[in-house]
Amino acid sequence: MQINANFSERAVVRPGDLDWVPSPMAGVERQMLDRVGGEVARATSIVRYAAKSDFSPHEHGGGEEFLVLDGVFSDEHGDYPPGTYVRNPIGSRHTPFSAEGCTIFVKLHQFDPADREQKVCRTAQAEFLPGLVSGLSVLPLHSHGTENVALVRWEPGTTFNRHRHWGGEEIFVLEGTFQDEGGAYPTGSWLRSPHLSEHTPYSEEGCLIYVKTGHLPIA
Structure with a gap:
């Protein structure tokens, strides 16, 4: 799959430009901003979790970076309210879910292999x-x-x-x-x-x- 995959060109997506696309997991939908690859891809997306939805356990083969836009995103390591910025390095694993529902801005498979820092920043208090x-x-x-x-x-x-x-x-x-x-x-x-x-x-x-x-x- 190729979406805004030419990085030598400017890309702009405004609210309403994209439809929500179902993910493999019930209750989890995505708006794909850019993507190179299939279900495992270099990807930038807005991801929406319905209340009481979850995603299967997975490893971050190329790293994961996300910012919580609304609601509370959770995994076995903690709860992440609006404004929380998280970096999970290459090789990290988790099982994400959301009890009340949430929306996140997420980037996958875009880490430099030498960038090993795991980070959680609560920007609302920073x-x-x-x-x-x-x-x-x-x-x-x-x-x-x-x-x-x-x-x-x-x-x-x-x-x-x-x-x-x-x-x-x-x-x-x-x-x-x-x-x-x-x-x-x-x-x-x-x-x-x-x-x-x-x-x-x-x-x-x-x-x-x-x-x-x-x-x-x-x-």
């Missing part, structure tokens, strides 16, 4: 740091090699400098509306910009975004 321009604040989540992951909060009326994305940039809009010269991206939008792409981002109303940089192919 302190944001001042950003590079007035009106921006940043919560760093992970860094390995050229890859950097953070949450970035934009106050209303904030504009960032025009910049180039070495190794690409990926954004998921968590709150508000993110903007650039290509358009407006409301809550739930996903953007992926290729290596050496450029833009001048801003937000008129303010927003909160997940952003990952430096992780896409550079060839």
